[in-house]
Amino acid sequence: MKKFYRNYIRNFQGLSREIWLLSLVTFINRAGAMVIPFLSLYLVNEQGLSLPQVGWIMTCYGLGSLTGSWLGGKLTDIIGFYKVITLSLFLGGIGFILLQYINSLYGFCVAIFMLMLVTDAYRPAIFVAMDVYSKPGNKTRSIALLRLAINLGFSIGPLVGGIIIASISYTSLFWIDGITCIIASIALFILLKPKKVTTNVETPKVVKEGVPPYKNKYYLLFFLIMVLTSITFVQYFSVMPLYWEKQHFLSEDLIGWLMFLNGAMIVVLEMPLVTWLEKIKISKTMATFYGGVFIGASFLIVNLTDWSGILVFGMILLTLGEMIGSPFSSALALEMAPKGRKGSYMGLYTISWSISHVFGHNGGMNLTAAFSFDFTWYVMFGVMVIVSVLTIWLYRLLKKSPTFETY
Template sequence: MGLSWGRAVPSRWRALPPAVWLLVAARTVNRLGAFTLPFLAVVLVDDFSVPVQTAGAIVALFGVATIPSRLIGGLLSDRIGHRATIVWGLTLTAVFQLLLAAAPGVVTAAAAAVLIGLSFEIYEPPSQALVADVVEGDRERVAAYGLYSAALAVAGVLAGVLAATVGGVDLRLLFVADAVTCLGCATLVLVGLRPRRGGHEPEDRASAPPAVVRSPWLDPILIGLLVTGTGFAVLYLQLEVALPLTLRADGIQPSLVGVLFAVSALVIVLGQPLVVRGPLTRLSHFAALAIGFLVLGVGFVLNGVAADLPGLIAATAVWSLGDLVLLGHASALVAAIAPAASRVRYMSVFGISWGIAATIGPLVGTQLIAHLHVACTWWVLGLLCVPLATAQPVLAAVARRSGRVIARS
């Protein structure tokens, strides 16, 4: 049984269309350089002598700017196509990263940070919609989004190593490196994701005149997923905020958080059979998401209980399993409920959850830690997963009442 599970993921991944593999490869290259944002405040304080409060406000402006960035990506995709939108979004991000790296003063640096935010997420809606367009079958979409998440998790660990190397020379070089990876990602998409004969892009079969067009803002299921997705994003970002502080409180070197993120990446890669062939495949997306939230909550509580690095590693394995289920099924569910012609807009609306979380997430984590012990903070974060889990059967009931049964194929 273990052997068959081990073979299940590669076989499903090998069956994915070349366009999916290209997007995964391109996004992995891009992710290798996406380590600059945690250092933005440091650069503002050290290089431009900006007060910490002002640096925090600029970083918050970046987070706010990422919210319309997703919507811009959806609008552009409808007008110029997925491929062109991806390339333009990445190119603009690279240009603004270089502007920040060469900024002569704080005003230019702040403007560049906001411009990066406005272009930063343009890539995501068309890339996620393209995956849904070229992959047939709901289970295959879960596998495709699982591959996407696994690649990003591994690349994120490697990005941390690269950041430690480059950042040791000059923190501004981090933004140059990020710009280079953005351009590398854009080049892969531009060269590899070629239009079909007759000038049609790979997604054009989903862009044909649709039988149904639905505004994402008027879809109660999507709005419900946006609310719970924002909750997940806020909780997930606490791993970047609260986890290093937890290590310090436990007398562990905070830099060892990289070990925990490496464990998480390993769990996400090795755990893929759970979402493509395991018992979860017999459940609806809503049921799988409910389980994912509960597992995530248990892992967060274990973060608070753990008193040493082995305990935190065990907790990381648990919350990473929840993360694995949530990331794969959430994207596949949004793709399943969206009419083909509205898919990229659905993805862009759902994706603004990360922009909202980037704005309020750091405030949530730091305020909790300021008023509670780190252990109590993780208990609170774990308990917040419960209402997110209980919301899923409510959304499933809404879907059934509206006649939109999300089949698993």
């Protein structure tokens, strides 16, 4: 056990102080992210909306996320990641607090769109910040530390959120989520001075190299892979909680514990796993492939039996896919981005996840309403089979390219 602990700590050595500060701020932010995992349950159980209605609200969620990711990427290249991150956290916190006072379908559509527009501007900016402050050779581990902070906060958030719902109410979550976002923005302002970032890291004029992301054929194929993967992945945060409740009769606190498993596994295992995969020199593209295989398997396995214990194994498979695929796909996106265009490239990368919110939640809700949960899971498994084929194709294309042959 001591050896595992020493090796685990060793995985974090060599990362810059700024990387740790950005990860700390991200942890503070995500620790309060209790609203989103329970949003579909809140809309059905507290607001009395139907699954198709919830699907349209989640479509607005995705449209806001898409717009915010695009705008965040553009603003990052223009005004710098520091301002984008700080404003996104602060305004997002206010938005979460106000969300509890909405009580109509159209009101939720507008409010969710605006909230996600503000909060998801954060995503491309934080990736660019990690790239700026990473030391040579530490990019993937820096992203892994950021994901560890996200998932440590995310594992605590749903667990505490589920307990709060069971013992107090849903509306308490809006206050906690909003306040923690505001605290995160204040922490960033205190710990990472804007003058230091502007003077030492961000230069006022950057020469842009290469082509825009939408003209890079390799990146567009990678983008398609990410869109399909994320459409499948987001089912675990909208349709799957309803499946746990309606088909397996789990209470909100048990759902919180199941989500906690995802975050806890990532906190304990992701960094050692990423370090080991880097040591064996796995390509970033093949790591993305293996991640997709595990995600697909997580949907297939829950249809094999009515035993509720299978949900734990499904979550384990999903988490393995996330731990393997996400850090390396993020690092691949960064390395494919030419100098001066990283904000735009990472903006498109995060847009792939935003598109999943537009089509994934709505598609999953309507498939379930029209057919069944089981049918929806088989469809998601089929999508991941397609993703696996496309990822192998991308790997072969990159191997033939002298620019990307090591990816």
